[in-house]
Amino acid sequence: MTMQPEQLSPEQESHIIDWVSKEISSGTIVRKDLISWYTHSVLRRANGLEATLRPDIVDDFLDRNPDLAKRLKVPPSPSHIKSAPVRLNRLQQKMQEDRREALFGNSPPPPRQPAPYPEGDIIYRCHKRYVVRHDNKVTKYITHPDGMGATDHPNEATALRFVKANTTIPVPEVLDSDWDRITFEYIEGQTLQQAWPVLTPDQRSEILDQLRDYIAQLRALKGTKLGRLNGQGVVVPSIMMRSGGPFDDLAAFHEWLVRPPKRSKSQSIYWGQITTQLKAEFSIVFTHGDIAARNIIVSDGKIVALLDWEFAGWYPEYWDYVFTLNGLDNQDWETLGLSVPSLFSQRYDLEYILIRFILSLS
Numbered sequence: 001m002t003m004q005p006e007q008l009s010p011e012q013e014s015h016i017i018d019w020v021s022k023e024i025s026s027g028t029i030v031r032k033d034l035i036s037w038y039t040h041s042v043l044r045r046a047n048g049l050e051a052t053l054r055p056d057i058v059d060d061f062l063d064r065n066p067d068l069a070k071r072l073k074v075p076p077s078p079s080h081i082k083s084a085p086v087r088l089n090r091l092q093q094k095m096q097e098d099r100r101e102a103l104f105g106n107s108p109p110p111p112r113q114p115a116p117y118p119e120g121d122i123i124y125r126c127h128k129r130y131v132v133r134h135d136n137k138v139t140k141y142i143t144h145p146d147g148m149g150a151t152d153h154p155n156e157a158t159a160l161r162f163v164k165a166n167t168t169i170p171v172p173e174v175l176d177s178d179w180d181r182i183t184f185e186y187i188e189g190q191t192l193q194q195a196w197p198v199l200t201p202d203q204r205s206e207i208l209d210q211l212r213d214y215i216a217q218l219r220a221l222k223g224t225k226l227g228r229l230n231g232q233g234v235v236v237p238s239i240m241m242r243s244g245g246p247f248d249d250l251a252a253f254h255e256w257l258v259r260p261p262k263r264s265k266s267q268s269i270y271w272g273q274i275t276t277q278l279k280a281e282f283s284i285v286f287t288h289g290d291i292a293a294r295n296i297i298v299s300d301g302k303i304v305a306l307l308d309w310e311f312a313g314w315y316p317e318y319w320d321y322v323f324t325l326n327g328l329d330n331q332d333w334e335t336l337g338l339s340v341p342s343l344f345s346q347r348y349d350l351e352y353i354l355i356r357f358i359l360s361l362s
Contacts, residue, residue: 008039008042008043012042012043013061013064013065015042016035016042016061017065019197020068023193028191029074029075030071030072031074032059032062035061035062036057038194038198039053039057041195041198042197042198044198074121075125077119077122078143080115080116082113099240102243103146103241103242103243104243105243105244108150109146109149109150109179112147112179112180114141114180114181117130117141117181118139119132120133120139121133121134123138128142129141130142135186137183137185138172138183141181143180147179147181148179148181148310151179151231151232153177154182154230155228155230155232155313156308156309156312157174157177159228159229159309159312159313160173162286162312166221167214167217167221169214169306170187170304172185172186172305172307187297187304187305189297189299189304190297191293191294191298192207192296192297192298193292195298196293196332199301200301202301203301203302204336206302207296207298207302210302210303211343212342215320215324215343216345218286219285219317219345220285221286222285223285223286223314224284224314225246225247225284225314226247226249227247227314228246229313232246234246234247234315235289236257236359237289237311238359244256250278250279250280250281250284251280254278257278257358258275258278274354277350277354282316282318283316283317284315284317285314285316286312286313286314287312287313287314287315288306288309288311288312288320289309289315290310290311291327292327292328293327293331294308294327295307316351317346317348318348318351318355321347321348321351322355324343326356
């Protein structure tokens with residue numbers, strides 16, 4: 001008996017449109033092969049069997065959705081040669097200065113000249129951040145003049161090597177790095193953000209078990225000071241990202257944390273009340289700092305890599321709880337977000353509320 005090629009129902013097509021739109025909005029460079037993989041996965045999940053796709057199913061899908069097809073653009077590769085600086089108005093210039101001061105204080109990175117960027121397939125772009133696949137390697141680089149920080153090599157390269165040496169967490173091997181880039185091995189798969197809607201309940205459960213184990217391994221690594229692994233200060237990921245420290249203890253860290261750069265002196269009592277709720281008895285543990293569905297690579301229903309360790313370092317034991325909730329609960333609250341607290345041996349709900357509140361005011 002010959003199987004007939006599958007057709008998309010209106011509901012399935014609408015779902016795929018939403019999925020592609022979300023991927024484009026998150027910075028993924030969506031190509032036809034990715035749409036084909038997801039279409040196949042949707043049909044297989046619906047029927048419980050391997051689906052046979054018509055060779056032209058993706059082309060027909062894009063023909064029916066021309067507005068979506070127009071968004072499937074591959075950005076041009078940037079040039080490493082410095083162009084004429086963009087003229088900023090006074091407000092834009094002040095905002096740029098504030099952001100730089102929040103990250104580097106009074107010690108910004110010196111001017112540096114980037115090497116030529118690698119040629120290959122751009123698979124991700126968000127503002128000045130690019131990820132390029134070339135051969136069996138991936139290079140992540142940033143075209144901002146401050147690169148990936150003030151040091152000669154990014155914190156992420158140090159963190160990946162540390163994790164590979166001290167845990168069984170799957171991470172890509174670092175092949176090379178510089179002040180504005182990191183090159184590592186390419187690992188085949190999809191992000192958890194891409195795959196979660198089409199995973200089976202058993203696959204979802206196994207992935208959560210893997211995450212639970214990986215988080216426990218990180219938390220078993222104890223530190224004495226707070227800061228990134230390469231000696232730089234802690235990072236608070238937010239729209240107005242800022243860095244401070246390193247700090248010798250939690251009391252000093254919390255005092256800095258609740259002092260946004262533009263804090264009004266008239267709010268001292270108000271901010272002091274928040275500080276008293278953040279206790280200083282927490283352990284300092286090794287922390288990823290950005291566990292999110294977009295940073296987890298899966299294949300055949302299993303995690304094959306945990307990516308994006310740029311913020312990694314020594315933080316309070318509640319830190320990954322707060323930012324893992326941020327990174328996973330917006331994927332799907334019912335099937336994933338509600339399970340996130342169970343990935344940790346202890347809940348930190350008060351700290352989650354307080355940190356989210358501090359970030360909203362910062």
